[in-house]
Amino acid sequence: MPAPSLEELAPDGHDLAQDPYPVYAALRAKGAVHRVLVPGSGESWLVVAHDAARTALTDPRLRNDIRHSSSWRSDGGHAVGRNMLQTDPPQHTRLRRLVAARFTAGSVAALRPSIEAVALELLDGLPERGTADLVARYALPLPVTVICDLLGVPAADRTAFHSWSDELVMPTSPEAATAAASALTEYLAELVAPGREPRPSGLLGDLVAAGGLDPGELLGMAFLILVAGHETTVDLISATVHALLAHPDQLALLRAEPDLAEAAVEESLRYNSPVHATAFRFAAEPLDLDGTRIEAGDSVLVSLAAASRDPLRFPDPDRFDLWRPTRGHLGFGHGPHHCLGAPLARAETSVALRLLLRHRPAFAFATDPDTLTWRSSTLLRGLAELPLRFG
Numbered sequence: 539m540p541a542p543s544l545e546e547l548a549p550d551g552h553d554l555a556q557d558p559y560p561v562y563a564a565l566r567a568k569g570a571v572h573r574v575l576v577p578g579s580g581e582s583w584l585v586v587a588h589d590a591a592r593t594a595l596t597d598p599r600l601r602n603d604i605r606h607s608s609s610w611r612s613d614g615g616h617a618v619g620r621n622m623l624q625t626d627p628p629q630h631t632r633l634r635r636l637v638a639a640r641f642t643a644g645s646v647a648a649l650r651p652s653i654e655a656v657a658l659e660l661l662d663g664l665p666e667r668g669t670a671d672l673v674a675r676y677a678l679p680l681p682v683t684v685i686c687d688l689l690g691v692p693a694a695d696r697t698a699f700h701s702w703s704d705e706l707v708m709p710t711s712p713e714a715a716t717a718a719a720s721a722l723t724e725y726l727a728e729l730v731a732p733g734r735e736p737r738p739s740g741l742l743g744d745l746v747a748a749g750g751l752d753p754g755e756l757l758g759m760a761f762l763i764l765v766a767g768h769e770t771t772v773d774l775i776s777a778t779v780h781a782l783l784a785h786p787d788q789l790a791l792l793r794a795e796p797d798l799a800e801a802a803v804e805e806s807l808r809y810n811s812p813v814h815a816t817a818f819r820f821a822a823e824p825l826d827l828d829g830t831r832i833e834a835g836d837s838v839l840v841s842l843a844a845a846s847r848d849p850l851r852f853p854d855p856d857r858f859d860l861w862r863p864t865r866g867h868l869g870f871g872h873g874p875h876h877c878l879g880a881p882l883a884r885a886e887t888s889v890a891l892r893l894l895l896r897h898r899p900a901f902a903f904a905t906d907p908d909t910l911t912w913r914s915s916t917l918l919r920g921l922a923e924l925p926l927r928f929g
Contacts, residue, residue, distance in 0.1 A: 541573040541581045555914035558814075559856065562586050562844035571830040574839075576916055578712075580609060582818065582837040583830065588848035588868070590828040591840045595816065596873040599825045600838055601626045606820035608835025621758030623817045627874060633759065634878060636750060640688070640741055646881040649684070653889045656683045661897045667929030669904045673921060676894070677775035678768075681886050685767035689760070690740030691729070699725070703765045708913045726760045727753075763879070771883045773812030773920025774803070775890045780910075780924060781806055783903055785858045792860060793895060799888045801860045806887075807869030808846040809858050814919040816840040816871060842868040843919070901926045 548554045548561050565572050570587035585591045594600055603626050604610050622633045639645060660676050678700070686696050702725070705718035729738055730746055732753075737743045742760055745751060751759060782789040782802065792798050819838040824831070832838060846867045847855035870877035877883070894901075904925035911922040 541575045543575040543577060544584075545577075547574075555912040555919070556908075556910075558843065558914075558919075559847055562841060562847065566844060566848060569830070570828040576839065579818070579837070579916065582839045583827070583832060585827070585838065585840045586844035586848075587828065588845045588851040588866070591842070591845035591868055592872050594819065594827060594838060594840050595868075595871060595875070597825065597827075598627075599822050600819035601822050602630070602817060602819060602875065604818070604820065606822045606835065607818075607837055608833075609837075620754045621762035622878070623762060623875070624758070630874065633751075633755065636745065636748075637741065637759065637763065638878065641878050641880075641882055643881045646885045649688070649882070650885055650889065652687070653680075653684055653886055654893065656680055657889055657893045658897070661893060664898055665928050666898070669925055669927050672779060672924040672926050673772065673776050674923065676890065677779075677924070678772045680775070680890055681768040681771035681883075684882070684886060685764060688740055688767070689764060690738035690742045691764065692738075695725070699764065700768070703769060707765065707769050707918050708915050722761065723757065726757055726764075730756050730760050766877075767879050767882070769918065769920075770812045770877075770879075771886050773918065774806065774883060774887050776921045776924045777810040777812060778802060778806035778887060778891060779894070779926075780907070780921060781809055781858050783901075784907060788858055788860050792891075793899070796892060796895060798860050799892045799895075800884070801864075802891060803884055803887045804864040804867065804869075805858060805860055805862055808852065808862075808864050808867035810919075811843045811846055811867075811869040812918060812920050813869065813871065813877070814841065814843045814914070815917055816842065816875070817917065839916070842871060898928055901928050903927070 544558065544561055545554055547565070554561060566586045570585060570590035572584050572586065573581060574584045576582050585594050602624055604624065622630050625633060657680055660679055664670050664675055682696055682700055686699070691699060702718040702722040705714050706722065709715035728734070730742055732746065737746060741763070745756060745759060782792060792802055816839065819840070821832045821834050821836045821838065823834050826832070846852070846869060849855050851866060852862070870880040904927040910924065913920055913922050
């Protein structure tokens with residue numbers, strides 16, 4: 539019997555993108571691991587409980603390399619290089635080590651003044667009174683500017699780069715996604731081509747100069763850091779503001795105690811993680827995961843969003859609470875593939891939140907929050923727009 543999709547498991551009329559959590563809760567009540575149909579990818583095991591998720595994310599028998607999948611035939615021709623999400627140790631370890639120093643807490647702390655400068659410039663462009671879309675005017679351009687500056691993407695190319703990236707992570711159609719992948723591949727290949735003059739500045743230029751990466755790895759590194767380095771932070775900033783507006787008591791608490799900004803970011807990561815699920819893992823050999831038999835070649839999808847609302851780990855998990863102990867949430871994953879850019883995403887979001895509250899303190903939903911569109915893919919979930927009324 540074919541496995542059901544999450545859409546088929548949702549009650550009639552329920553918008554899964556708007557609120558997937560009741561479906562996850564119903565699944566979790568029946569067990570930690572379930573067979574589901576993932577549109578476009580076939581059947582997979584879905585992990586929805588916190589402890590089982592942590593176990594899966596550290597089990598060396600579950601690999602990221604798609605060549606361990608029973609359905610693998612070829613790379614398909616749509617991948618933009620070969621990146622850390624598609625590799626396992628020791629290759630993953632080697633690739634990560636090449637860029638890890640740029641994303642440590644200390645390195646990110648040194649970037650904080652430039653992050654604040656970008657945020658302040660964007661806030662100057664927001665009305666003191668009137669309406670504006672926080673996503674388009676603030677949550678999006680802040681991380682795009684920061685990551686492109688860090689990597690050395692020319693300013694004139696950033697709008698096109700984001701449109702390609704957006705289509706890849708939230709596809710509007712298979713054809714559009716393929717076209718975006720081709721365009722982005724061509725652009726990045728030219729940007730990091732050996733001997734290119736002028737050489738790109740920033741991290742990309744350093745990677746080209748240092749060598750140590752074959753052309754496919756260099757292309758994959760550029761793609762992963764550029765795309766992952768801003769898409770999830772856009773969604774984290776907007777989801778955090780949305781959660782605060784939807785919980786006025788918590789927004790009032792943050793206004794009274796601005797030093798809770800970092801706590802707000804952590805609770806937002808737990809409550810509405812923008813990285814909804816990990817990349818697929820593939821069983822290199824048979825294994826047991828929380829009582830479920832996983833056969834060699836099976837794919838496993840770990841729902842970080844579901845795991846971070848497991849009541850066995852976080853009591854009253856559907857409540858947004860700035861005082862909650864959030865240690866152990868899985869918003870940035872866990873194990874060897876824990877998000878490399880977590881310190882940067884945390885810094886950008888806390889800066890964005892603090893400065894928004896300081897320079898545009900009076901804001902509210904400009905439209906009924908129940909009508910907002912949440913964009914969702916297998917891996918990511920975030921607001922398409924967040925219209926706010928200022929003043």
